[in-house]
Amino acid sequence: MEFHSFSKTYNMTGWRIGMVVGNAEIVSALYTLKSNLDSGIPLAIQHAAVEALTGPQDCIQQHNDIYQRRRDLVVEMLNRIGLEAEPPKASLYVWAKVPEGYTSIEFANDLLEQVGVVVTPGTGYGKNGEGYVRLSLTIPDAGLVKGLSRLAGWKNNKRPFRPKK
Secondary structure, eight states: EEEETTTTTTHHHHHHHEEOOOOOOHHHHHHHHHHOOOOOOOOHHHHHHHHHHHHHHHHHHHHHHHHHHHHHHHHHHHHHOOOOBBSSOOOOOEEEEOOTTOOHHHHHHHHHHEEEEEEGGGGGGOOOGTTEEEEEEEEEHHHHHHHHHHHHHHHOOOOOOOOOO
16 A cells, blocks of 8 residues: 655645555455544545645655755754754655754754754653754745754854763
């Protein structure tokens, strides 16, 4: 089975609409399960999805170019200030390893308090997310540049090492 959502391709994040293709028996079982879990997708979102699929598709490459540029800026800044970050191959988010001596929540709080930048602690995504923070690429360019310039100031404001509790 393959799943696809409209979230990234058509910038319809949070609208929770997508599709599944694959083995007819499995798709039928999924349909039965899904029809008993909720009442479906609001009609306005369905119409928007139809328009997205049947309308011009040149926006997809434009969106990809924007997110790639933003991704590269974020990864470059994170690595410049000493945080390990690899460019994701396909995502609207960048994950960065938190510095030694921090939990993901402590580091997220530190960034917010010191430089006014909001990141999401990895622990919110399960135990394997601990030790990382997630940064979004979905904010407008002006906000991203402002956040990155603030983030650059974090390097000089590092608190002394303190062991994890």
